[in-house]
Amino acid sequence: MFVDLVGSTVLGRQLDPEDLRHVIAGFNGAVITAIKQYEGFVARYLGDGILAYFGYPQAHEADAERAISAGLAAVSAVGGLASKAGPPGTLSARVGIATGLVVVGDLLGASQEAAAIGDTPNLAARLQSAARPGTVCISEATKRLAGGLFEYQQFDTGIMKGRPPGEPAWLVLGQSSVDSRFEALHPRQLRLVNRIEEVELLQRRWQQVNSGEGRVVLLCGDPGIGKSRLVATIEQVVRDARHFAFRFSCSPLHRHTPLYPVIHLVQRIASLHGTDSADVRREKLRRSLPADASVEDVVHLADLLSIPNTAEEQASNVSPRAKKEMTFTAILRQFESSAWRSPIAVTFEDIHWADATTLDLLARLIDLAEQIPILVIITSRRVDPHPAWSSRPHVTVRILNALDRHLAAVLVQEVAGNLHLSSQFVDRIVANSDGVPLFIEELTRSILERDRQQKDGSNDSTEWQFAPGTIPATLHASLMSRLDRLPLGKEIAQTSSVIGREFSFDILQAISDLSHIQIERSLRELIEAQLIIPHEAVYLFKHALVQETAYASLPRERRSAIHRKIAEVLEKAPADVEATLPQVTAWHFAEAGMPDKAVTYYLRSADLATGRFALAEMVNHLRNALRQLELLPDSPERRRRELPIQVALGRALIDHEGSGSEEVRTTFERALRLCLEFDDTHQMIRVHDGLINYYFTHSAYDKMLLSAHELRDAGHKAGNRQALLVAKRSSGFAHLLSGSFAKAHDDLRSFLDMYEASRDGPEAALTTRDPKVSACTILGICLTAMGNPDSGAAMSTEGIKHAETLNHQVSLVLGLRRACVQRIMQRDDQGVRDLAARIFKITSEYETFKGARDGMIFHCWGQFRATRDPFFLNEMQVTIRHFETTEHWAFLPFFMASAAELRGEIGDRAGAMDLLDRATKLVESIGEKWCAAEIIRLRGLYGARNNEEKRALLQASLVMATDQGAKLWQLRAAINLAELLQSEGDEAGAHALLAPISDSFTEGTNTSDLISARTLLAGLGERSLHH
Incomplete structure (x- = not known):
């Protein structure tokens, strides 16, 4: 707050200097009295003005209200002064008040002034200059804090020096006449409810659990609304009945640490300490588990806690995905074992801070809760949208509102x-x-x-x-x-707040400049003030907001210095302890302004997430590593470090978000520029493979071919076999999309002939999906289109079996998806249903993106063919529309055509034509022509207004299919044309058209298309003999 004596310059000319001194002394006295009345701090005397702070050096309640009240009192007191200048009313003051964050520090010198650094003092000074004599002018932020406690008038300050034009300002007219202070501060009141209903709800659910039924309760509400207090109440009920209650607490510092709440709780229950040897920690873990816990469970949980297992216990040839599943099984088995001995309660607290893997585990636990006597309580700040599981029959959602x-x-x-x-x-x-x-x-x-x-x-x-x-x-x-008000505790509270919501004495002592005794005294002071809670070997801020307040009160330089000390302490931790904390170490180095170190630890975090197949966390760690890398000076060395990170991020994004993501494209394009800069053929294989995945999803076959050719040239130049393999496979994909089946067949067959499992298998990790799986399943589609459905099915099956041998789930999902396309072409309804079921099973267990969406299309196609239930056809079209919206175009024209055929079969010609019109436009737009002949054929069946139009479209389909060498589409067009000719009485012409095409097939005699052709030909042959 700036308070100025109006007209002091004129008074200086009119009054004797000694009289002027008395006037200014009287002004100062009146203003200081008003400031102290409202517990403000006089920061500086400006001769004819005073600068005051509210909120420094001591924060008080209602500092904005205090400042305005002090300003009004000062204006009134100065106006009432009788002085050498004249009677009351001669003198006047004007006041400017602004609110905001500043850094305050003592400027050593004779004046001992406390200087506030920031924009707020400047704004207050400008508001004071603009104010009229005898008024108080405040900023928008100050008015917002004071709410309806005062009456205001918007004030045009004009152009204030150094301020943006039109900055809002308000004159304070006086206190308001509102009856309710609450209404003045909160005009929009929330509906208020009590806690009796919530407690009774939880007690009822616990009674149901004691009867053998599992129950889940989700408590949602704002911070501080009472979720944790409510959980503590029911946990006490559970413990009083001599049952176990477990609480998994999520942390904002560990949002990207896979299974952090589980790791943290198990460490606490087992009393694991960093100073314990591996054998001691393993034995403590074993004793903390139920007596019937298997050796396998102990091994998996030890691995989760980074406790080394013996050589005999180490699982061999277990993929990260399988390890994740085994870890989940081990954790859930402990819950199940405990619950069947005696009902238990499990709380997941603050899941808005949970890592993605913990959320996966929670979803599995909720599934399990339907089968065992367990009460699962979940708390979250988020109310909307609810998780998918919240609508399950055994789940109750309760939103907590304010108390009445x-x-x-x-x-x-x-x-x-x-x-x-x-x-x-x-x-x-x-x-x-x-x-x-x-x-x-x-x-x-x-x-x-x-x-x-x-x-x-x-x-x-x-x-x-x-x-x-x-x-x-x-x-x-x-x-x-x-x-x-805490002489000792404040500094320790601030230091501890940088560590996190929970902190240990050991780390605090390692980073604090205070002595052991001083730290203990400070902690006791904080405990007595009920700001922190001692809990075994650690301390916990009672509320997250207490920690956040202490953290925000630290100047940036001091905060960064503490972050650095913490990071250096964590860096020196034992290897098995540090292994679980690299993302925390990375965050502290980042906040300390040490990006080089932060990059190193974010990459370690990404490696750890990769090993646990925690894709969401892995992506986040890699993004953070790149953000920190950008803070380093640009140099060839920095760009060399960037290349493998960009490649790793692109590959992770494909698995996590899908290959059609725009971030996939931009990430790999950046990586490609770096590959070219450093002539890195090894990384270029991965980069082009990633780009080809993106282009394939968007059916950009021309760009696929260009990328394949660039990779081929680089492979020849460097003599790199893997580059040549990927290029050959990719060009086969591109030719298939464009409808060049013979070229696609030759490239893919050449790839498979060149591929050697013993030599090329280990190098498959260079690409995001196993290349043989991709090649086999695409070749299966190609062979089927070319009139070899049995060979196509066998080739697809070979790809699936290869993925199963590799135990590579992402590749397996890819193989199953493409095998479904082949089975739809073959009209193998049961085959599609079986493969779709496998897709759903895998994608529910692993974090793959597009598999579940494609799986929905295949599932609905198969179910509709079996049941004719329109629900499945509608759901199929919803998924198709999603792919249209997100521009995931690969195979989309085929999906549209397949849905259109189903629409046509039930007589919905309009619905069929809507799909076919969209498919036609898409083919024209993206050039995916491999199923264009089939789309034209279906247009002839469901869109032709007469026989001539139908004949023209069917003939166009036949010609295109013949030119492409797509014998399957050719056969279908010929069957429909033959049926048309038969209806017109030209049975001989129908037989002459269909027989050569049907006879050209050497396999697939049991497929529905060839059966239809033979049946039609049999009827035509008998009648044609009589003519």
């Missing part, structure tokens, strides 16, 4: 204990807390502590000044005021 006034008042009194509080005091706290339990608790404690200090233990608390503005700002002021 009666229950909020009861909570105030409980916090106060034996102190007598006036009804006015309680009412004001309830109004200012918005009914949020955390806010009520913290505000009450803060004010009672302050009042005890001011009044020497007096119980009368009616004089408290309430915090204006929004609740978060109010709570921040309340918490800061509690921290500021």
Whole structure:
């Protein structure tokens, strides 16, 4: 707040210097009295002005309200002064007030001034200059905090020097006449409910669990609404009945650490310490598990906790995906074992901070809860959208709202204990807390502590000044005021806040400049103030907002220095301990402004996530590594480090988000530029393979061919066999999309002839999917289109079996998807259903993206063919529309044609033509012509208005299929043309058209198309003999 004596320059000319001194002294005295009345801090005397702070060096409740009240009082007091300048009314002051974050530090010198650095003092000074004499002018932020406690008038400040034009400002006209302070600060009140219903709900669910039924309860609500207190209540009920209650707490610092809540709880239950040897830790783990826990479970859990297993126990040839599944099974088996001995309660707290793998485990636990006596309680800040499992029959969702006034008042009194509080005091706290339990608790404690200090233990608390503005700002002021009153604890609270919500004494001592005794005293002070809670060997901030407030109060340089100390301590941790924390170490190095170190540890985190097949976490760690790398000076060395990270990110994105993601394209294009810069053929194989995956998804066959040719040229130049293999396979894909079946067949067959499992198998990791699986399944489609359905089916099956041998789930899903396309072409309804079921099973267990979407199309096609239930056809079209929207175009024209044929079969010609029109436009747009003849044929069946149009379209389909060498499409067009000729009486012409094409097939005699052709020819042959 800036307060200025108006007209001081004129007074200096009119008055004797000694008289002027008395006038200014009187002005200063009046203003200082007003500032101190509202507990402000006089920061600087400016001769004819004063600068004051509210919120420094001691934070108080309602600092914005205090500043405005002090400003109004100062203006009034100065205006009422009688002085050498004249009677009351001669002098006037004007006030400018602004609110915001500043850094305050002492400037050593004679004046001992506390200088506030930031934009806020400048704005306050400009508002003061613009204000009219005798007025208080405030910023928008100050008005927002003060809410409806005052009357305002928008004020045109004109052009203020150094400020953006049109910056909003307000004149304070005086206090408002509102009846309710609560309504003034919160005009939009929430619907208030009590907690009796929630407790009864949880008790009922626990009773049902005791009857042998599993139940899940999701509690949603804002921070501080009481979720954790509610969970603690039911956990006490569970423990009082001598049952086990487990709580898995998610952490904002570990949102990308796979299974962090599980790791953390098991470490706590087993009392694992970093100083323990591997044997001791393994034995502690074994003793902490149920007595019937298998050796295999102990091994998998030890691996999760980075406890080395013996050579005999090490699983051999187990993929990361299989290891993840085994770990899940081991964890869930402990729950199941415990629950069948005696019902248990399990809490997952704050899942809005959970890592993706923990969410997967939670979904599996919710599935298991249908079968065992377990109560699963989940808390989350997020209310919408609900998780997919929230609609399950055994799941209850409860949204927690604020407490009503009666229950909020009861909570105030409980916090106060034996102190007598006036009804006015309680009412004001309830109004200012918005009914949020955390806010009520913290505000009450803060004010009672302050009042005890001011009044020497007096119980009368009616004089408290309430915090204006929004609740978060109010709570921040309340918490800061509690921290500021702790002479020892504040520094330790700030230091500990950088470590995280939970911190150990050992790390705190390692990074603090205070002595062991000073740290202990500080911690005791924080415990007595109920800001932290001791828990075994660690301490916990009572509320996340307490930690956040302490963290935000640190200047950036000091905060960065603490982050650096923490990172260096973690870096020196034992290898088996550090192995579980690389992402935390990375984050601390990043916040410390040490990007080089941060990159190293983010990459370690990505490797750890890769081993656990935690794709979401892996992607995030790689992105973070790139962000940190960008902070380093540009150089060839930096770009060399960037290349493998970009490649790894692109590959992870394909598995996690799908190959059609635009980020896949931009990532690999950047990587390609780096490959060319450093002439890196080895990485170029991966880069081109990634780009080809993207182009394939978008049916950009011309770009696929270009990429394949560039890779082929690079392979010849470097003599790299793998580059040549990938190029040959990719060109085969491109030729298939364009409808050049013979070229596609030759390239893919050449690839398979060249491929040697013993020589090329280990190198398959260079690509995102195994190349043989890809080649076999695409060749299966090609062979079927060319009139060799049995060979096509056998080739697809060979690809699937190869993926199973490799135990590579992403490749297996790819093989199953493409085999489904081949089976649809073959009209093998049961085959499609069986393969689709396998796709669903795998994609429900592993984090693959596109498999589940494609699986839905295949599942619905197969189910509709079996049941004719329109639900499946509608769902198939919903998925098709999704692919259209997201531009995942590979095979989309075929999917559209397949759905259109089903529509036509049930007489929905309009629905069929809508799909075929979209398919036709898509083929023309992207050039995916491999099924164009089939689309034209179906247009002839369902869109022709007469026989001539039908004949023209069927003939066009026949000609295109013949030119492409697509004998399957050729046969179908010939059957429909023969049927048309038969209907017109030209049976001889029909026989002459169909017989040569049908006779040219050397396999697939049991497929529905050839059966139809033979049946038709048999009828035509008998009748043609009579003519």
